[in-house]
Amino acid sequence: MSALVTLEHVGMHFAVRPDHESGKHTVFEGINLILDEGDRLGIVGRNGAGKSTLLRIMAKIYAPASGTVTWAPGVTVSLLSLGLGFKNDLTGRDNAYLAGLLQGLTKHDAKQGLAAIEDFCELGDYFDEPVKTYSAGMRARLGFATALLNNASVLLIDEVLSVGDKNFRERARESLHQRMCERQACVLVSHADTYIQSVCSKTMNLEAGALIPCDTP
Amino acid sequence: MNAMATLSLKADAQRYFFGYLWWVLEPLLWVGVFYLVFEILLGTGRTDFLVFLAVGKLTFIWFSKTVSQSANSLLANRGLIGKMDAPKWLFPLAICHEGFYKQLAVFALLIVLLLFKAYTPSVVWLWLVPLAVTQYLLIVGCGMLAALLVCVKRDFQLLVQLGMVFLLFVSGIFWDVDSIGNATLRENLLLVNPMASLIDLYRTVLMEGSAPLPTQWLTVLVESVVILAFTVWAYRALHYWIARRVVTQ
Numbered sequence: 001m002s003a004l005v006t007l008e009h010v011g012m013h014f015a016v017r018p019d020h021e022s023g024k025h026t027v028f029e030g031i032n033l034i035l036d037e038g039d040r041l042g043i044v045g046r047n048g049a050g051k052s053t054l055l056r057i058m059a060k061i062y063a064p065a066s067g068t069v070t071w072a073p074g075v076t077v078s079l080l081s082l083g084l085g086f087k088n089d090l091t092g093r094d095n096a097y098l099a100g101l102l103q104g105l106t107k108h109d110a111k112q113g114l115a116a117i118e119d120f121c122e123l124g125d126y127f128d129e130p131v132k133t134y135s136a137g138m139r140a141r142l143g144f145a146t147a148l149l150n151n152a153s154v155l156l157i158d159e160v161l162s163v164g165d166k167n168f169r170e171r172a173r174e175s176l177h178q179r180m181c182e183r184q185a186c187v188l189v190s191h192a193d194t195y196i197q198s199v200c201s202k203t204m205n206l207e208a209g210a211l212i213p214c215d216t217p
Numbered sequence: 218m219n220a221m222a223t224l225s226l227k228a229d230a231q232r233y234f235f236g237y238l239w240w241v242l243e244p245l246l247w248v249g250v251f252y253l254v255f256e257i258l259l260g261t262g263r264t265d266f267l268v269f270l271a272v273g274k275l276t277f278i279w280f281s282k283t284v285s286q287s288a289n290s291l292l293a294n295r296g297l298i299g300k301m302d303a304p305k306w307l308f309p310l311a312i313c314h315e316g317f318y319k320q321l322a323v324f325a326l327l328i329v330l331l332l333f334k335a336y337t338p339s340v341v342w343l344w345l346v347p348l349a350v351t352q353y354l355l356i357v358g359c360g361m362l363a364a365l366l367v368c369v370k371r372d373f374q375l376l377v378q379l380g381m382v383f384l385l386f387v388s389g390i391f392w393d394v395d396s397i398g399n400a401t402l403r404e405n406l407l408l409v410n411p412m413a414s415l416i417d418l419y420r421t422v423l424m425e426g427s428a429p430l431p432t433q434w435l436t437v438l439v440e441s442v443v444i445l446a447f448t449v450w451a452y453r454a455l456h457y458w459i460a461r462r463v464v465t466q
Contacts, residue, residue, distance in 0.1 A: 014465055056460075060302040063457035079300055086296065089228040101220050102303060130228065 004075050004154055004185050005035040005058055010067035012053055027053050028209040029066065035154065039185045042200030044193055044214070049206045051189040055079055055156045058187065075184075078103060078152030081159065086139065088132035092123055095131055096146045103150040113149050120175070121145040122168070144172055153184040159191065218307055222314035229315075240322045248274050255391045265424065268334050272423055273390035273416045275323050280356055280412055281381040283316035287360030288377045291368045291463050299464040306452045309364040313357045324349065331423060344422040344429060351438045352415050358444035365451060368462050388413040411437045 011029030027050035035041060035058075045051050056062045057069060059079035071077065086095045096117045100110030118127050121141040123134075131139065157176065177199055180186045190196050196203055203214040230236040248271050256266050263269055287309040291298065294308045324345065332338070366373035387410060394417055397403040407414040414437045418429040452459070 014461070056299070056464075061299065061457075061460050077302075081300055087225065087228070089232060090224055091228075094224045094228070098220060098224060102297065102301060107220070 002037055002072065003034045003070075004037055004039075004072050005033075005077070006070040007031055007033040007058070007064075008068050008070075010054075010057060010064045010069060012050065012057065012062070012065050026209060028206065028211070030209075031067070031211050033204075033211060035185050035187065037184050038201075039187075040180060040199060040201040041185070041187045042196035042203040043187060043189045043206055043211075044191070044196060044203060045189075045206035050209070051206050052081070052158050054206065054211075055081075055158050055187065055189060058154075059156050075154060076104075076152040077154045077156060078150045080147040080155060080157045086131045086143070089130055091130055092121070092127040092134070092142050093118070096142065096149070099146040100149045103152075105149060105151075110149070117142075117145040117149070120171070141168060148175065148179055155179060155183045155186045157186065157188045157190075159189055218311050218314060221307070221311035222318065225311070225315055226318060237322075240319045241326045244275050244278050244323050245326070247278060251391055261391075265334075268331060268336070268424060269393075269420065270391055271327060271330055272419050273388070275327050276352065276416055276419055277385065277388055277390050277412060279316060279320045279323065280352065280359070281384065283313055283356050284359045284363050285377060285381055286316070287312040288363035288367045288374055290360075291364045291459065292371075292466065295463045295466070298460050304452070305456060305459045306361055306449065309360045310357060313353070313360050316356065317353055320349070327423070336424070337426070339426050341422055341426050341428055345419075348415065348418055348422065348429070348434070351434065351441055354445055355411055355415070355437070355441035358441055358448050361448040361452065362444065365448065365455070365459070368459055368466075371466070384410065384412055389416055407433065408436065411440045 009029075010031040010033075011026070013024040013026040013029075015024055031054065043051050043054070053062065056079065057064050059077050060071075061079065087098070090098065093114060096114055097110050100113055101107065105113065121127070121138075121144070123138055123142065126134065126138060131142070134142070157180075173195065180188070180199065188196055188200055193203075205212045205214050230239075233239055235242060248267075251270055251274055252267060255261055255270070290308040290312050291305060297303065298305065298308075328338075328342075363373070363377045367377070387406065394403055394406060394413055397406065407417065414433055418434055418437070421427050421429050
């Protein structure tokens, strides 16, 4: 097995008050992690432990405040989260198309993926209505479906399994499991510990600023 | 970036009853308001004031509106910035691109107005292309800079708006920069305010039918490129900082 992403002594802190650089809150420090090919890593931890921040560092969105992160040559990383990544005035279809382009798909591939997204998120005629008219659940469903639109070799998944009704959640888990199997490696962050343990090859707990291995399932 | 701009234009048009017509209707209304105040109420004494005003106002609106909208572009896209490692300049640049498409329609309107007012088209009008390209570079540079400053401190949002009002008064939109008696003061104004210089150049080309002074045009071009180069450097240097700042604000 070869390392796809390597974190060495990684630390991160934020200003306590972003508008006044008066102090800092250390989220975590000294994190060491090697993500190998074939890994299905689950990360659990309480709210505010820094799970999303850690994923953002691995996704090249944030630079760590200390330590180094190394990505193997040719490795592409994508963060799958349900954040507000939509433009409210655009329709669900246009947002899905834009999301595809922003995730590195060609225009052709992004257009090709629209039918599958429309079918998966079950928005009906609302798919062609502006996103600002959507309920929170509808936005989340569209968010989940569009987030899967990429061909990255490493998939970082941040709390995406609380989407929609029970039926949709089942389908989302099924789809997510299938995508995880297609990728070289995955990191999954979730509060659903039992789900993480059922799909991940190893689980770690981000607690008190450190990453601690949990018992193997 | 182009897809972001065109989809946004489509959504913008669908939002209003008059749709795409607003691209020319809004600038026209601005010209109408200024004409009412400065010509009908105050009386400028210029026979060509409508065209003089239209050339100044229609090119200035392109600058002021695009830069003001770009200023908020990074914060407005915090959802996307927090989800993917996209180049941050993409967001203000998409706004600038959107403004460019709208301005093409405004330039067409300006040409129609010039023809309607019996101005004779000449080969000199082709200078409109390099002048518009120069203004686009200036807009992109200033738009990106404004977005970055707003990212540093939200207060810049207010300062950018105030700055646009200030520029409206000092760019010779409804008055002629040549009316400044002190030649040194006039030269300094054109040097420190590229928009005043550009508006003067547009008038030279479209109203006087003369080629612009190369030194005057090159000065604006160099200023625009320098601003743009500085902001591109800043965006590259602050790539990760911008993401943190935008997401945590």
